Amino acid sequence: MPFQDEAQEQLLAAAPPLDKWHSASAKIEVRDLTKVSDKDEVILNKVSVDIPRGAIMGVIGPSGSGKSTFLRALNRLWEPASATVFLDGVDICDIDVLTLRRKVGMLFQLPVLFQGTVADNVRYGPELSGKKLSDNEIYKLLALADLDSSFYIKSGAELSVGQAQRVALARTLANEPEVLLLDEPTSALDPISTQNIEDVLVKLKNEIGLTVVIVSHSIKQIQRIADVACLLVNGEIVEILPPHHLSLAKHPMAQTFLHLSS
Numbered sequence: 001m002p003f004q005d006e007a008q009e010q011l012l013a014a015a016p017p018l019d020k021w022h023s024a025s026a027k028i029e030v031r032d033l034t035k036v037s038d039k040d041e042v043i044l045n046k047v048s049v050d051i052p053r054g055a056i057m058g059v060i061g062p063s064g065s066g067k068s069t070f071l072r073a074l075n076r077l078w079e080p081a082s083a084t085v086f087l088d089g090v091d092i093c094d095i096d097v098l099t100l101r102r103k104v105g106m107l108f109q110l111p112v113l114f115q116g117t118v119a120d121n122v123r124y125g126p127e128l129s130g131k132k133l134s135d136n137e138i139y140k141l142l143a144l145a146d147l148d149s150s151f152y153i154k155s156g157a158e159l160s161v162g163q164a165q166r167v168a169l170a171r172t173l174a175n176e177p178e179v180l181l182l183d184e185p186t187s188a189l190d191p192i193s194t195q196n197i198e199d200v201l202v203k204l205k206n207e208i209g210l211t212v213v214i215v216s217h218s219i220k221q222i223q224r225i226a227d228v229a230c231l232l233v234n235g236e237i238v239e240i241l242p243p244h245h246l247s248l249a250k251h252p253m254a255q256t257f258l259h260l261s262s
């Protein structure tokens with residue numbers, strides 16, 4: 001339909017340029033990343049994408065399309081083939097895995113806190129590498145995750161899921177990550193806790209230039225916080241678009257998914 005094509009072209013022309021986020025400033029480059037299951041099923045099929053430095057990339061797609069598998073490759077929760085994932089141009093397979101996981105931190109759907117206080121949890125990562133955080137540093141990390149100082153002495157059992165998720169975030173930030181991976185971090189949270197986490201992510205991007213990759217089932221969430229949206233269907237990236245122009249996705253499966261999700 002010519003009219004529709006024209007309208008789409010006009011919308012695209014009005015879209016904020018993606019150039020700003022293009023490869024010169026890629027924090028992570030993914031090249032032909034493939035994963036095949038033990039049963040020879042292709043889970044990821046030659047995925048290639050540049051993850052822009054200092055931006056929030058949202059990854060969306062139907063259930064089972066490979067979003068979590070993609071995310072988990074980025075800090076080697078499974079072992080990608082060499083020369084398929086690069087952090088600042090360095091093959092992540094050549095980086096010590098613990099060093100990599102400090103640089104590329106991850107937050108899961110449900111926070112799991114260690115025994116002890118919130119402060120113990122926040123101290124944990126730096127302690128592993130021989131650094132003892134001062135009380136002031138802990139208060140600062142709590143503040144970054146939007147938690148006030150009263151949380152310092154609380155135990156994990158006293159916290160709501162939303163608060164525990166923010167403690168898990170502070171604990172991850174204690175490692176001073178350059179990239180934060182989030183796998184549906186708000187799907188178990190109420191709208192207010194969800195907004196708190198979203199605000200913190202945007203603040204971290206703006207204030208410390210953190211690169212964020214977030215898998216979400218919520219297109220609205222991606223539109224609220226992401227700079228770039230990446231659509232994964234059947235283990236392949238089928239579209240990379242400004243979040244507010246997801247409706248322009250051309251892939252038929254992507255269109256069906258977006259239509260049903262809106």
Ligand SMILES: Nc1ncnc2c1ncn2[C@@H]1O[C@H](COP(=O)(O)OP(=O)(O)OP(=O)(O)O)[C@@H](O)[C@H]1O
Pocket residue numbers: 037038043061062063064065066067068069070
């Ligand atoms: N270790 C594994 N061994 C075999 N199959 C796996 C493994 N991990 C994932 N899969 C399969 O790979 C496919 C993609 O799974 P993945 O969890 O990455 O999808 P997803 O898009 O994150 O799904 P959801 O939105 O439901 O969380 C699924 O069919 C899943 O069953």
